[in-house]
Amino acid sequence: MKKRADTRIKRRFLVRFRIESSKKSYKWDIVTVRDLSAIGISFNYDKRIPLYTPLEFNITLPTVKESIHCKGMVCRVGKVTSHRKDIRRRPIYDIFTAFTEIERDKENIIETLAKNFL
Numbered sequence: 001m002k003k004r005a006d007t008r009i010k011r012r013f014l015v016r017f018r019i020e021s022s023k024k025s026y027k028w029d030i031v032t033v034r035d036l037s038a039i040g041i042s043f044n045y046d047k048r049i050p051l052y053t054p055l056e057f058n059i060t061l062p063t064v065k066e067s068i069h070c071k072g073m074v075c076r077v078g079k080v081t082s083h084r085k086d087i088r089r090r091p092i093y094d095i096f097t098a099f100t101e102i103e104r105d106k107e108n109i110i111e112t113l114a115k116n117f118l
Helices: 104-117
Strands: 014-019 029-037 040-045 054-059 068-081 091-101
Touching: 014 040, 029 104, 040 068, 068 104
Parallel strands: none
Antiparallel strands: 014 029, 014 054, 029 040, 040 091, 054 068, 068 091
């Protein structure tokens, strides 16, 4: 895994992901992204995903015609408690994922977009 040195997109948007497994077929889920860079993605999720779990992503970015399909692995999990009083207090987790498979041209698209959002 690369060390974080890339520019990150810190705008919130939706991304589709699923757990990658040869034993079980997982459904696609939609999450809100906290930040995205060419080396990884972090998002909030209402379930804890164990460390080193492989994930598959379909990322649709503003101003980009085709979605970015890539794979990653959970490298850190943090717990966040919701501060909203109008919803049940169930745990929300920060999931940090490092990309393990992403095409170089897709990395370049993310890097360029991140620089434009600064």
